[in-house]
Amino acid sequence: MSDLDALYRELILDHWKHPQHFGLAEEQADSGHSGTSHQRNPVCGDEITLRAFVDGETVTDVQWEGRGCSISQASASMLSDLVAEEGLSRAETVTLIEGFREALRSRGQLELDEDVYGDAAALSGVSKFSARVKCAMLAWVALEDAIAKA
């Protein structure tokens, strides 16, 4: 597998073309149970708006909209899938995000565990491309922020 193919795994291109949890439902404007974050990558102008729904300590759903490169879009899609399906707690989600950040900053040293990260584990290859780490992180930073606000 070439380096490029290791970056653009099948799974990533799939999520990019068929983004999950895409679209912010208009009627569900922010309540006590949700928080919204807007994040932007100043270099390329990519942006994301992500909303997290929290019930007590449990993150129940994630919705997002945005535009950007395949990595940033796929990452948002994979993250939403992961969090919404697992019914993680706030604390678990924060730990998840921290682990993801660490792996992506590892310059290829750390692999993401598929059992923990699901499809998002396919983003491990990004960590070798330091200029793309920000793209992959965008949604995760947004989720971190959105949960803090919810």
Added chain:
Amino acid sequence: MSDLDALYRELILDHWKHPQHFGLAEEQADSGHSGTSHQRNPVCGDEITLRAFVDGETVTDVQWEGRGCSISQASASMLSDLVAEEGLSRAETVTLIEGFREALRSRGQLELDEDVYGDAAALSGVSKFSARVKCAMLAWVALEDAIAKA
């Protein structure tokens, strides 16, 4: 003769220790017949105030006061001697100054003619020391300016 001795000729040290035409007579404040110029070397803070007296087209006298290095002081002294004693015209003085400037900027290529420049010809050696050219020029620039004002 060492390079240093070529710079600090006997004659220069003499003029430095015994400056000619030094002192601005208070009673003779600027009239239509004189012009005064103040010049400063910003690097070292050296300064000179020089007054030129002009009768019609003839430069009749030069007086100056100032402080600075031996080169700048000797140069002022020599210049005053030269101009005051020769009774040069404005035009001749300007030509003299231009020739002096050219020689000093020649990086050792041009020698000042003793017949024309008198004691000031001893300043030829300065042209090899580019950092000192400004010192030697200070009085000459002041005279140029003072004549223009007179």
Added chain:
Amino acid sequence: MTSPTPTALPALDAAKLREDFPILHQQVNGHPLVYLDSGATSQRPLPVLDAERDFLEHANAAVHRGAHTLAAEATELFEDARATVAGFVGARPEHLVWTSGATMGLNLVAYSIGNASAGAGAPASARLALRPGDEIVTTAIEHHANLLPWQELAARTGAVLRHIPAHDDGTLDMDAAADLIGQRTRIVAFTHVSNVLGIVNPAADLVALARRVGALTVMDACQSAPHLPLDLPALGVDLAVFSGHKMLGPYGVGGLYGRSDVLEAMPPFLTGGSMITTVTLERAEYLPPPQRFEAGTQPIGPAIGLAAAVRYLDAVGLDRIHAHEGMLAERMRAGLAEIPGIRLLGDAPGAERVGLWSFDVEGVHAHDAGQFLDARGIAVRVGHHCAAPLHARYGVTASVRASTALHNTLDDVDALLDAASGIRPYFGV
């Protein structure tokens, strides 16, 4: 393409020039490096690297302030560099102010005018002062460096910022310019060549429009200085800036060219050592230009390196460079236009250009396209290239830009074209 091809001159031999650039001789991701990012920063030929190093190994000293031998030698080299770089743009040494780069040069001008507007400077500075309602005209295609300083100046002074719009083909709307530049216009700031579009703007026409109303002209020559012959006094602009690192020279140095009367009227911007005549604890008096604008230790080594860079450019010949890069641009255009889904930004038929094209790949984000090219050793820039409003004008947030320099060959262009045709297939769009 109306680029002048001086048939009298033999074409330059880019393959031979390449040998002077050590960085080009490497493999990237298993392919020979194809450097098509000179618009961001150029690579340095050996004579530039050597000039700076020689200076540092043999003559380095702080200039203008010392009498010792090294200091005198360094001062001469530094002032010779000023004369050389000034001469490169047709100017005299006293019309060239050293800066740390183009961004700094444009900020210098804007802040100096801001200071004049606040009452600083000599009586002559009053003519530069802006009052509320005065207008600053720039264009819709500027690099942020020639936009933000004017936004800030307008905010500080109450002046109004207006923009000459661009046509869809990337050329400036000169009819609109003629309407916009009016009695209230005090400054017209424009780029000679956009770093996204590559089109050479009609500088002389803009200068004429500004002159008609007595407005000051400020030209961003970053993307023209290394690519075409430039005679700033002949062009008639009042002020112009360029960056060393974009013209084969070092980082950390640039030039601000100014007409005597304009520089004379400008109050100081940065203050500190070496730009004063007298200083007391309470107040300071300032030297004439260019020193007035050169506070503190100047980039001495980089200035000497930049002089070597313009000597290198001059030795090759700006006419030949312009013709060569025009030829590369022509081939690039022809090839890119044929690739399905690629849209060129600023594809104005017949416009004079430098060797630079930006493009959008339908369905593929610029970052992904750039990554794909990089995997084949091709270095291009992706993003908004510090010209976000221009990209918004074209309905995109980012584009891919391939920019050439005198060392690029037709092989480089062909490598780009070959790889670019693979982008959309790879991503399956």
Added chain:
Amino acid sequence: MTSPTPTALPALDAAKLREDFPILHQQVNGHPLVYLDSGATSQRPLPVLDAERDFLEHANAAVHRGAHTLAAEATELFEDARATVAGFVGARPEHLVWTSGATMGLNLVAYSIGNASAGAGAPASARLALRPGDEIVTTAIEHHANLLPWQELAARTGAVLRHIPAHDDGTLDMDAAADLIGQRTRIVAFTHVSNVLGIVNPAADLVALARRVGALTVMDACQSAPHLPLDLPALGVDLAVFSGHKMLGPYGVGGLYGRSDVLEAMPPFLTGGSMITTVTLERAEYLPPPQRFEAGTQPIGPAIGLAAAVRYLDAVGLDRIHAHEGMLAERMRAGLAEIPGIRLLGDAPGAERVGLWSFDVEGVHAHDAGQFLDARGIAVRVGHHCAAPLHARYGVTASVRASTALHNTLDDVDALLDAASGIRPYFGV
């Protein structure tokens, strides 16, 4: 001399270090060069020259804005350099802003506060705003770079500039400082080490006085950074500046250190590329620090060179350097004080110092004295060293300054002393 001499460490071997400095191995006017002008600009050791050149030959590209391999590599090297240089002064990377030098750093601070005073910036910027009657306190011994920007800021805002006086022995009058720094004081700007006197000022005491009244502290660390161990966060200053070229590094780069909350509150100064989040034709929003203050292409090669310089300094050890230079200063003082007609400026008994002395030669102008020394291959600086008010304080317009670096040996000092004793005899005074 109370310089700490860490007896645990073996003294540094200056003669060995000399070998790393190519420029030192030359004859000047028939004598081996004795470089005693590091206070003006330091010389660069081979690892610094090589680091910059290696980068330019192998990894050069514009940073932060590109996805291609060279750009990614250059960005990593550039940000690693930031971490290295920040670490050198005890700080974290996000607290270090690249500048083109100390003069630029001080102007950045003064203009940013000026912009805050004019209403720019975030709500937090209001706490930096100056109002008429507010006071800026600096000292009577500053370099023009730490005086003129404050004069200008005072003039722009209506603030009042006051000066902590110095005793005859060159130490600051700390009783006067305690009186001057009061409720109206908003900024206290001082030099850590004067470039004329060489005395290490009581920075921690000044910071304490400023803190008492909630004033911002700005420290000029130009002449301390290369000569003694520096921990800026521990010292407690809010902001501090230094210049690369004075600390074995390249021209064209310097650092501004700032505490997070202070940098956060400061509005932008220079505007342009790479410091924004969003830009439209009408307005821009700015990135957080440090990027907010880094408009345009940064001095990438020089930053990488500066990182190599501080690694070199660190490898030798700042404690050892401080002890070594203190020893040179001691010998210099003893020798100069014995020469009839030589008067040392700032001869404070027992003061902690760096290896630098300025002196006046009775009856001989500094220019002439410097010329005489140069004829013997000894490079010293003559003039007011951009500290005219300090010289006025001592009743002279110019002085001779001999300043050392880690490569200077006792032989260098002895050569100076031997030659200096010949000055007055040569000029017959």
